[in-house]
Amino acid sequence: MIVFEYSYHMTIDLKTVKHISKLSRISIDDHKAKKLSNDLNSIFSFIEKLNQLDTKNTEPLTSIAETTLKLRKDEIKSQNIREDILKNSPDKNEDFFVVPKVVE
Amino acid sequence: MSNITDLKLVDLADKIKKKELSSFEVTNAFIERSKKSKKLNAYISENFENAINSSKIFDQKPDFEKKLPGIPIAVKDLFCTKNIRTTAGSKILENFIPTYESTVTQNLLDEGGIIIGKLNCDEFAMGSSNETSYFGNVQNPVAENLVPGGSSGGSSSALSAKLTPATIGTDTGGSIRQPASFTGTVGLKPTYGSCSRYGIVAFASSLDQAGPMTQDVKDCSLMLEIMSTYDIKDSTSVEFKRENYLNNLNDNIKGKKIGVPKEYRVDGMPKEIEELWEKGIKIIKENGGHIIDISLPNTNYALPTYYIVAPAEASSNLARYDGVKYGFRSKGENLIDMYEKTRSEGFGDEVKRRIMIGTYVLSSGYYDAYYLKAQKVRRLIKNDFDEAYKEVDAILTPSTPSSAFKIGEKLNDPVSMYLNDIFTVPINLAGLPAISIPAGHDKRGYPLGLQVIGKAFDEQNILNIAFSLEKNLSFKNNIIDWWLK
Numbered sequence: 001m002i003v004f005e006y007s008y009h010m011t012i013d014l015k016t017v018k019h020i021s022k023l024s025r026i027s028i029d030d031h032k033a034k035k036l037s038n039d040l041n042s043i044f045s046f047i048e049k050l051n052q053l054d055t056k057n058t059e060p061l062t063s064i065a066e067t068t069l070k071l072r073k074d075e076i077k078s079q080n081i082r083e084d085i086l087k088n089s090p091d092k093n094e095d096f097f098v099v100p101k102v103v104e
Numbered sequence: 105m106s107n108i109t110d111l112k113l114v115d116l117a118d119k120i121k122k123k124e125l126s127s128f129e130v131t132n133a134f135i136e137r138s139k140k141s142k143k144l145n146a147y148i149s150e151n152f153e154n155a156i157n158s159s160k161i162f163d164q165k166p167d168f169e170k171k172l173p174g175i176p177i178a179v180k181d182l183f184c185t186k187n188i189r190t191t192a193g194s195k196i197l198e199n200f201i202p203t204y205e206s207t208v209t210q211n212l213l214d215e216g217g218i219i220i221g222k223l224n225c226d227e228f229a230m231g232s233s234n235e236t237s238y239f240g241n242v243q244n245p246v247a248e249n250l251v252p253g254g255s256s257g258g259s260s261s262a263l264s265a266k267l268t269p270a271t272i273g274t275d276t277g278g279s280i281r282q283p284a285s286f287t288g289t290v291g292l293k294p295t296y297g298s299c300s301r302y303g304i305v306a307f308a309s310s311l312d313q314a315g316p317m318t319q320d321v322k323d324c325s326l327m328l329e330i331m332s333t334y335d336i337k338d339s340t341s342v343e344f345k346r347e348n349y350l351n352n353l354n355d356n357i358k359g360k361k362i363g364v365p366k367e368y369r370v371d372g373m374p375k376e377i378e379e380l381w382e383k384g385i386k387i388i389k390e391n392g393g394h395i396i397d398i399s400l401p402n403t404n405y406a407l408p409t410y411y412i413v414a415p416a417e418a419s420s421n422l423a424r425y426d427g428v429k430y431g432f433r434s435k436g437e438n439l440i441d442m443y444e445k446t447r448s449e450g451f452g453d454e455v456k457r458r459i460m461i462g463t464y465v466l467s468s469g470y471y472d473a474y475y476l477k478a479q480k481v482r483r484l485i486k487n488d489f490d491e492a493y494k495e496v497d498a499i500l501t502p503s504t505p506s507s508a509f510k511i512g513e514k515l516n517d518p519v520s521m522y523l524n525d526i527f528t529v530p531i532n533l534a535g536l537p538a539i540s541i542p543a544g545h546d547k548r549g550y551p552l553g554l555q556v557i558g559k560a561f562d563e564q565n566i567l568n569i570a571f572s573l574e575k576n577l578s579f580k581n582n583i584i585d586w587w588l589k
Contacts, residue, residue: 012464016464020460020464021460023463023467024447024463025426025444026448026451026456026460027444027447027448028456036456039518040457040464042517042518043411043518043522046411046519046522047474048408049405049408050408050409050478053484055477055480055481058480059480059483060476060479061482062479064296064297064310064486064535065340065342081203084204085429087201088200088201088431089430090427091433097429100436100437100439101438
């Protein structure tokens with residue numbers, strides 16, 4: 001039987017949301033931050049149930065394909081693709097991607 | 105002869121090979137129907153003109169050895185297609201035109217397939233109703249204002265409306281099987297490592313798999329055969345003996361042991377789904393299979409695990425959208441400001457929400473409590489399946505806990521939206537193959553699906569079981585073309 005418990009932990013406050021938004025490089029205004037804080041809290045109260053499980057002796061599963069990664073020969077497969085690489089750039093200048101000035 | 109667009113993929117290929125139909129006739133028929141079906145909003149980008157040209161080129165020098173001889177196919181807009189715009193349903197990729205082809209779409213092209221367009225999907229495949237797409241909602245052909253499921257919602261809509269004879273989707277937590285179930289079609293998520301992820305816009309790399317969506321199990325077998333190849337360009341692609349799935353397809357399930365997990369009997373599940381499940385069980389018994397009650401004790405923890413692992417991986421994968429090398433860019437006072445505005449304006453709400461969840465669970469001080477914990481629970485969930493497969497050959501469950509819902513119905517409650525994937529998510533976490541086939545209707549006439557889950561790389565077995573179920577269920581989709589002008 002699947003039962004979801006909605007115990008409400010107010011763990012993610014506005015300050016935390018602003019902090020995560022900074023880390024994510026996504027700017028948000030106060031109105032959105034408030035809504036996000038509500039959403040994240042309801043999602044995390046649903047996630048919290050994992051704490052019911054004892055995983056002291058369980059190895060984390062990082063990849064389902066638990067084989068050793070294959071090595072391939074270090075050879076150049078694609079050449080002369082400079083134009084292709086730059087093609088979708090929103091701002092470019094000859095052979096470079098252009099970004100706002102970073103050095104004063 | 106009946107309408108060309110009513111024909112199944114296998115039959116279309118057969119008729120082209122026998123010269124009863126030309127590639128042009130077939131391609132044109134699906135394109136004409138697509139043009140009349142704009143109301144469904146299934147397409148993001150059309151490739152009609154080029155497709156017509158390709159069909160004429162095919163007809164001039166047909167190669168009937170191909171498995172998709174001049175067959176038109178529309179694909180989910182998450183696959184990079186060379187010179188055809190690929191948006192992933194996002195504003196941030198609105199004008200992105202790939203300069204390379206994904207391996208899976210290349211496989212279709214190599215077998216003679218013709219790409220007629222790119223189909224709508226939830227933004228970056230994050231959603232279960234296609235409502236997070238920047239390019240608008242998609243209609244389910246089953247009834248007006250009904251969601252087609254998600255994230256492969258454009259795919260399920262176009263397929264069930266017969267705008268394409270088959271399609272391909274991607275499935276990270278149910279994004280092929282749930283929309284297939286909502287539209288009365290067949291959808292298969294292969295074993296992790298079967299189909300190459302090269303050129304697929306990444307969401308959660310340890311869970312993402314491409315797979316076929318078709319009208320029936322035969323078509324599905326053909327598509328999987330084409331899609332599934334070992335690929336050096338995907339480091340998690342697995343070398344194993346891939347079957348000739350279509351040729352080997354048979355409905356003999358005598359002696360097969362099929363598990364029925366008690367944890368999938370969810371509270372509040374509609375009676376029709378319970379009955380359908382019973383019907384599936386009965387069919388298996390009548391055809392010589394054995395039903396075995398099994399337990400997958402950690403099922404309850406699959407969704408919370410998924411909602412840590414998937415956003416964590418997504419937050420890393422989506423870090424590449426910074427407005428520099430490709431995609432949308434917003435103006436900023438300096439570099440950081442440009443990043444923050446670009447990502448704020450370029451991503452939709454659900455994508456931002458998931459990036460933020462992912463960032464949080466990976467951030468200093470929370471990594472062990474959330475991310476590492478989830479990876480450990482993921483191991484327990486996989487162990488459940490390993491344990492079960494000591495006893496059984498496959499597992500039978502419903503595909504979804506409900507039928508399709510109305511557009512807008514679940515938008516304001518993310519958790520209730522996430523609950524849609526309760527039966528599909530555990531399979532992605534364990535990396536297993538699973539197929540959803542249409543099995544019946546609820547009292548409103550909306551389709552419902554059954555899911556057959558297999559052992560890793562045992563796609564042929566679940567196709568065979570699904571084939572047997574399909575024959576005995578004799579499901580008929582009662583779509584009445586309400587959207588046609």
